Amino acid sequence: MADIIILPxxxxxAAIGVYEAILLHRDxxxxxxxxxxxxxxxxxxxxxxxxxxxxPFIYNTFSFLHSVPLLQHVIVFxxxxxxxxxxxxxxxxxxxxxxxxxISVGMKETWFHSFLIGALVVVAPYVWPxxxxxxxxxxx
Numbered sequence: 274m275a276d277i278i279i280l281p282x283x284x285x286x287a288a289i290g291v292y293e294a295i296l297l298h299r300d301x302x303x304x305x306x307x308x309x310x311x312x313x314x315x316x317x318x319x320x321x322x323x324x325x326x327x328x329p330f331i332y333n334t335f336s337f338l339h340s341v342p343l344l345q346h347v348i349v350f351x352x353x354x355x356x357x358x359x360x361x362x363x364x365x366x367x368x369x370x371x372x373x374x375x376i377s378v379g380m381k382e383t384w385f386h387s388f389l390i391g392a393l394v395v396v397a398p399y400v401w402p403x404x405x406x407x408x409x410x411x412x413x
Contacts, residue, residue, distance in 0.1 A: 286319030355395035
């Protein structure tokens with residue numbers, strides 16, 4: 274049975290969330306939108322990476338996933354989580370827009386940014402073994 278991975282998932286998720294927050298400062302101009310989106314981006318990134326890094330554990334725990342068409346492999350499950358991440362990031366940026374005298378201000382994240390974060394969520398479990406070699410023993 275696969276073990277659950279907690280600390281590495283939190284660390285990788287937080288790193289991706291911080292990276293997204295850095296990108297947000299370029300994409301988002303309204304400070305309150307910046308703060309709110311940063312907080313939810315950090316939380317969501319940790320949750321999404323937790324799912325991708327623990328996909329084998331999830332598959333062993335919830336055996337009905339083996340019978341779901343197109344979700345019969347762990348990598349497909351991870352890619353679906355990444356695609357959900359892309360839609361969530363881009364959807365959040367499109368949903369929260371404000372206008373100032375007819376000029377749209379605020380969030381204007383690009384598709385590239387959304388796909389980049391989604392890809393990082395998917396590859397996190399495959400990159401972690403390389404990162405783990407330089408981490409303290411308690412985190413490995």
